[in-house]
Each structure stands twice: as structure tokens, then as C-alpha cells.
Amino acid sequence: MVLKIVELFVPDAEGRIENIDRAIKQEDFRALEESAHGLKSAAANIGAKEMAQLCEQLETQGELSTLGDAEEVLKDLVTSWAQVRTAIRQYH
Secondary structure, three states: OHHHHHHHHHHHHHHHHHHHHHHHHHOOHHHHHHHHHHHHHHHHHHOOHHHHHHHHHHHHHHHOOOOOOHHHHHHHHHHHHHHHHHHHHHHO
């Protein structure tokens, strides 16, 4: 069951990160909020705490309709995702 959840997480995470990037570039705050919220929940489900925290920051920026430091947070999210992805590969 856990393996199945992790296998579903990988493509979902990649798609949501792309959506977050697009939302920031287009200043689409609703899309930013929704994509970050979805990824936050998925990351929390597999124990990727840092990813979940970064997504929470992005979700809040979407809720407040401000980009603030969204680009920097996104860079940190991409770095965190790379670490999680490496850990997932080692687990298999």
C-alpha cells in the first residue's frame, strides 16, 4: 500500500510543481493556492515534511494574492523534491 502511494506521488508531484511554476509566472494566485495545497497534502502523506512546509508557504501566498518570495520558495521546493525523489529511488 505504501509503495503504491509513493508510486502515485512521483508523477503527481512533478505535475504540481510545474503548475506552481506556471502559476507564479502568470501571477495566477488561485492556481498557485490550489496546486500548492494539493502538493502539500500529498507530501505530508508520504512524510516529506520540508516539501509540505514549502508548499504551505506558497499556498499562503496564493491565498493572499501576493508573490512575495514565491520564486525563492519554489527553488527551495525543487531542491527538496530532488532530495525526496532520490530517497524514493533508493527505497525501491
